[in-house]
Amino acid sequence: MTATTTPLLGQMMDVPLLVSSLIAHAARHHGNAQIVSRRIEGDVHRYTYRECEVRSKQLAQALIALGVEPGERIGTLAWNGYRHLEAYFGVTGFGAVCHTINPRLFPEQIAWIVNHADDRYILFDITFAALVDALAPQCPQVRGWIALCDESHRPAMRTPVLCYETLLAAQNGEFDWPLLDERSASNLCYTSGTTGNPKGALYTHRSAVLHAYGASLPDAMGLSARDAMLPVVPMFHVNAWGLPHAGPLNGTKLVLPGKDLDGKSLYELMEAEGVTCSAGVPTVWLGLLAYMREAGVKFSTLKRTVIGGSACPPAMLRTYEDDYGVQVIHAWGMTEMSPLGTLAKLNWEQAQRPPEAQRALLEKQGRVIFGVDMKIVGDDGRELPWDGVAFGDLYVRGPWIIDRYFRQESGTPLVDGWFPTGDVATIDPDGFLHITDRSKDVxxxxxxxxxxxxxxxxxxxxxxxxxxxxxxxxxxxxxxxxxxxxxxxxxxxxxxxxxxxxxxxxxxxxxxxxxxxxxxxxxxxxxxxxxxxxxxxxxxxxxxxxxxxxxxxxxxxxxxxxxxxxxxxxxxxxxxxxxx
The missing domain is CATH 3.30.300.30 (ANL, C-terminal domain)
Structure with missing residues (x-):
């Protein structure tokens, strides 16, 4: 047999994986599915994926009219709401980069992030007007600040600002999403920066779409067109764990809670909108649990929630499942991983085990979803066995995991092609990950x-x-x-x-x-x-x-x-x- 250097190529369409294709799919095939938002203005806003795409296109046109070029960063300082969702698609759809900024950071840290990202415009909810006034003098390269409101709600500020609704009203929404290189940048998220300056994770259109597919798998978040999803995890934190992308991919009803994340507000919105699934960090679910206990109420539609960001206390997991009938899906991931890595769901064989054996697995962080591989290594760098006993440093790799940090082109954190997470963990014979500590906290x-x-x-x-x-x-x-x-x-x-x-x-x-x-x-x-x-x-x-x-x-x-x-x-x- 003679070796050949020319592979036989398949004969399939070369259609790029683009973030804009997600909202285009939702508008075309789930056009009447709802997006419900509790607005900063105090009321509840309701529209459809079809309307969301039109307004996203208007935003793209408005930014182009302002002179924004593909590849430039557009920052957001906003809660979970429909205008923020439009930025996810309107900014990335024509090739710019949507940079979600955590407004809970110190102003000095936010200014550092804005300057490091070289943001051209910042979209902000009006609750952050005072913050913008403090930031603007420290961020001279920002060309303009855009208030996410109409003219009647434009805040009185020292900083000259543009009005979002006025910018959109000047555009007709007749815009074709361009065919971009799927490996071009789409979103930029920064780590929390608890030890030194935050670091940027620059995602691609390809990685974002693949991550949305992975998040939608039955053994992941399992979203469908029959669900109503309320993401408690903020859209300014790791793209709300990919839910603003996975929702349109599946035609899922989205319920966006805005700034009020207390137990009473969340419970009332969940009940009013028939929410079936949710996702957030343990502190939020502790607050919701405290409210329900005090008020003596239970859920009528909520069936499952994904809890991640930090380890979910087993006592809380058991309370939600035993007392409130809510399946808690323990998850683990990182900003550097877009962020999903593992989720705790049982396979058929594991579901036949005694209840306490099942619980012991579900209290761990779970198995990887397709697209992620993992291993644990000892101090000598050698891979350790998956016996549930040996624990070492956790490494991961996959198509939605970074290979370097933004603007750190001269170096890579990878070790032999694997990303060191900084977590210490065990992996048991079932393939279930158990995070035992952060390496600096052990x-x-x-x-x-x-x-x-x-x-x-x-x-x-x-x-x-x-x-x-x-x-x-x-x-x-x-x-x-x-x-x-x-x-x-x-x-x-x-x-x-x-x-x-x-x-x-x-x-x-x-x-x-x-x-x-x-x-x-x-x-x-x-x-x-x-x-x-x-x-x-x-x-x-x-x-x-x-x-x-x-x-x-x-x-x-x-x-x-x-x-x-x-x-x-x-x-x-x-x-x-x-x-x-």
Whole structure:
């Protein structure tokens, strides 16, 4: 046989995978499906995918008229609403890049992100008018700021602004989406930036469409045209986990909650619109659970929700399923992964196991969906077995995972083609991922690792505890030992000794926390994740009782990993927390 260097090519249409094709499909084949938004103006707005595409085209025309070129970045500072959804398609549809910005970050961080992204225009909800006034002088390269409102709601501001509805009214919507290179940039999202400046993940049209397909799989979010989806996860955070793309792909009714994400507002909107599925971070679902308990209400249509962003406490998962009939789908991902990686759903064989065995799997982060591969490696870089016991650094790869950060063209974070996530995990023989910690949060006691997440889950299972974090404290004998920092439920009573006793018999003895303190609230990042760096700064001089028992009578030096980051901190444990 003679080798050939010319492959036999298939004879299929070369149709590019474009974000604009998602809204075009929804408008053509699910044109009457609804998009419902609770507006900043206070009312509820309702229209269809067909109308959404026309207005998205008007936005594209308006931006072109303003001189925006393909490849330029257009920022958004907005809640989940129909105008923000139009930006997802109107900006990307003609080749510009939709850059969603987290308004919960510090203004200095937002200004840094806007300047780093080199945003040309910023679309903003009028609730952020004061923020825009603060940002504008720091962002001289921004050509204009566009208020997402009509003229009657234009806010009084120092910054000259354009009016979104006026810009759209000047266009007719008769616009053909251009055929772009599917590998051209479509969306830009930045990481939370809890340790240093945020980093940008620049997605492509191809990766966004493939991710929308992956998210729609039955063993992922399982969206369909029969669903009404309410994404609680903000559209400014990792493209709302791809739901604004997956919704149109499936013709799913979208219910967009706007700025009011408290338990009462979410529950009432879900009931009014017949919401069948949702998605968000654990802190939101804790608030919703507290409201329903207090009000004595239950869901009439909600059947499932995806919870990610940080580990879902097993106690909350069980409460939603046992008391409210809502299937909780535990998920894991990252901004660098667009973000979906794994979801916890059982296959046929696993569904035949005893209920407690099923629960043990569902409390993990789940199996990868097609498009993602993963492995765990040890300190020596060798891949570890999938036995559910060995844990190491988690690596991933796939077509919607970045190969480098935006504007860091000279270097790549990849290791032999794999992206190091910064998570520490196990993978069991079923292929279920279990995140045991972030690599920077893992507690190494006497040379052995302790999972802070597992200890947090036990703490939250205590009936008096609303939220808890576990951090490492310096120890003269063991180097590090676990400290529980907990928030009590309103009106609940529990002592330090009672909380520590609650751990007994639930973990091996050397995992038992050495101390527990109570605080009024825990620090969170702008995306709702526990901000353990701040906790480590706050408790850097905390002295564990077990440290005193071995003769160390003075405050310990801060852990090496926190030196520098915590330099200059003036933590006062007594004023920040109580022991009983």
């Amino acid at each position: 507690i190494k006691s006497g040379g052995e690792w302790i999972s802070s997440i597992e200890l947090e889950n036990i703490a939250v299972a205590h009936p008096a505890i609303a939220e808890a974090a576990c951090i490492a404290c310096a120890h003269p004998r063991w180097t590090e030992r676990p400290l529980i920092v907990a928030v009590k439920k309103p009106g609940a009573q529990v002592t330090r000794e009672e909380l520590l006793a609650f751990f007994e018999g639930k973990v091996v003895k050397w995992w038992l926390p050495d101390d527990a303190v109570f605080v009024d609230e825990l620090p969170h990042t702008a995306t709702g994740k526990l901000q353990k760096l701040k906790l480590r700064e706050q408790f850097r001089h905390h002295v564990l009782p077990s440290a005193l028992e071995v003769g160390d009578k003075c405050p310990l030096e801060p852990l090496d990993s926190d030196k520098g980051a915590a330099s200059g901190a003036t933590a006062n444990t007594k004023s920040a927390a109580t022991r009983g």
